[in-house]
Amino acid sequence: MARALVNVPKAAKQGEVVEIKAMIAHPMETGYRVSPNGSNIPRDIIRRFACTYSGEEVFSADLFPAVSANPFIAFTLIATTSGTIEFTWTDDAGTAQTASAMITVS
Amino acid sequence: MHALWRLAAVSAATICGIVSAAGIEDGEKRSGFDFMTPETQALQADDMSNPGMLWVLQGEQLWQQAEGRADVACAGCHDNASRTMRGVAARYPAFEAARGRPIDLAGRINSCRAERQQAEALAPESDALLALTAYVAHQSRGMPITPATDPRLAPFRDNGRRLFQSRIGQLDLSCASCHDDNWGKRLGGSVIPQAHPTGYPLYRLEWQTVGSLQRRLRNCMVGVRAEPFAFGAPELVDLELHLTERARGLLVETPAVRP
Numbered sequence: 001m002a003r004a005l006v007n008v009p010k011a012a013k014q015g016e017v018v019e020i021k022a023m024i025a026h027p028m029e030t031g032y033r034v035s036p037n038g039s040n041i042p043r044d045i046i047r048r049f050a051c052t053y054s055g056e057e058v059f060s061a062d063l064f065p066a067v068s069a070n071p072f073i074a075f076t077l078i079a080t081t082s083g084t085i086e087f088t089w090t091d092d093a094g095t096a097q098t099a100s101a102m103i104t105v106s
Numbered sequence: 107m108h109a110l111w112r113l114a115a116v117s118a119a120t121i122c123g124i125v126s127a128a129g130i131e132d133g134e135k136r137s138g139f140d141f142m143t144p145e146t147q148a149l150q151a152d153d154m155s156n157p158g159m160l161w162v163l164q165g166e167q168l169w170q171q172a173e174g175r176a177d178v179a180c181a182g183c184h185d186n187a188s189r190t191m192r193g194v195a196a197r198y199p200a201f202e203a204a205r206g207r208p209i210d211l212a213g214r215i216n217s218c219r220a221e222r223q224q225a226e227a228l229a230p231e232s233d234a235l236l237a238l239t240a241y242v243a244h245q246s247r248g249m250p251i252t253p254a255t256d257p258r259l260a261p262f263r264d265n266g267r268r269l270f271q272s273r274i275g276q277l278d279l280s281c282a283s284c285h286d287d288n289w290g291k292r293l294g295g296s297v298i299p300q301a302h303p304t305g306y307p308l309y310r311l312e313w314q315t316v317g318s319l320q321r322r323l324r325n326c327m328v329g330v331r332a333e334p335f336a337f338g339a340p341e342l343v344d345l346e347l348h349l350t351e352r353a354r355g356l357l358v359e360t361p362a363v364r365p
Contacts, residue, residue: 003164007154025160028314069314070157 006087008101012079020051020059022087023072024097030065048090049073054083079105129286130300130352137356138299138364141290146311150363158240158309158361161233161316165241168234174225180238183222187245195243196358199347201256208262210343212239212318230337236316240307243360250357251304253350262340266348269341275332281345296365302353303346305362316361319346 003025012018024046031043043065050060059075077085086100139147153159169187172179184190195211202209202217209217215238216227228235253259270281284293285301292298306319313321320342324334335341 003160005154005159005163021154023155023157023160025157025164070160072155072157074155 004087004089004097004099006085006099006101008085008103010102011104011106014079014105016079017076018079018103019074019076020085021072021074022049022051022099023070024089024099025070026089026091028063028065028067028069028071032065044092046071046089046091048088050088050090051075051077052086052088053077054081079103081105129282130289132355135302135353135356136300137302137304137359139304139359139362141297141299142363142365146363146365150305150359156309156361156363158307158316158363161237161240161307161309162244162361164233164237165239165244168238169241174219174223176222176224178223180218187242191242191245193246193249195246195360196249196251197254199259199343199350200254201258207340208259208343208347210319210346211242212236212320213338213343215239215242231318231321236307236318239318240316240361243307243358246358247360248357250355251350251353253347253354259347262344263347263351265341266344266346266351269345270348270352275327275330277330279330281326301349302356303349304353304356305359305364307360308362308364310364312365319349 005021005023007019007021009018026046027044028046029041029044031041031045033041035041045065045067046063048060048062049071050057052058058077061073063071082103082105084100084102086098088096088098090096139150142150148155150156150158166187169180172182181187198214199208199210200214201207202214212230212235215235219225220227228238273280273283281301284298289298289300303319303322306322307316309316310322320337323342323345324337327334
């Protein structure tokens, strides 16, 4: 059950700069912490975030242990064509969680 | 004789004045939101950047999910939460006749799970319990806190007030020492708020996750170096009762964000 909140404007004008916001529930465990019984808590972070617009990658980010839990990423895109904006978060185990939203460009 | 009565009335009024000055007067009641930086306020105000909304979202999914041997979802009985659960969090904790004790919202969700869904109780502070509680409480967002007026709650509420005002721990501080007498001043780098439970379960930046009011209360108890009550302890529910009475009239903010 991917818990992600993405905010993409439903409609935009051709050439308009739109703000995209994406947040996902993730512990972002650094791997530097020790559990109450003294064993190391293994690292578990999201390594890469990527956003595609009509299939083409338009934004990506590498994440590191210093990033907080439930990472929130905001960026801007230029609205070109109507299509699907897809978001992918890939974690240490290589598992990808996805979310998507439609944008209509007039 | 008349003069004597008048004198008595005046001194009684003066004493009452002093007593209420130790608490927070109605006009001065302020949510913890007002003590935060504008950046943190903005984080809470925008549902798309408020991380607590992730739990509300999860709670919405869990609400629809059939559970337990009865194989029934919350929605199976309570239907649409936005209608049936509206205002519920604003009046909790409520009196539960079966136990002869008050019960808080998370406790009610767990007792509903055990009795109606015949499912395992959710662990305190588990994501699922926090998510369901946040989802239910979220339905009351923007409504004024109006604690239940059930007279059977009175002794428990009084016990809550007594606990709030009792000095505990190695630092020998009561809740009231900070939150009634010294709110608005600073403790280390942070402003002391009035401790109104307006937005629980809330996302605390220090925790990097959502937590319940009981977690926050235990936190403060550890802070004054006292032995905290266990999760679900009756004393914590009594304290919750007193706190909601104290916050009467403030608006529900769930899911709030706090530093």
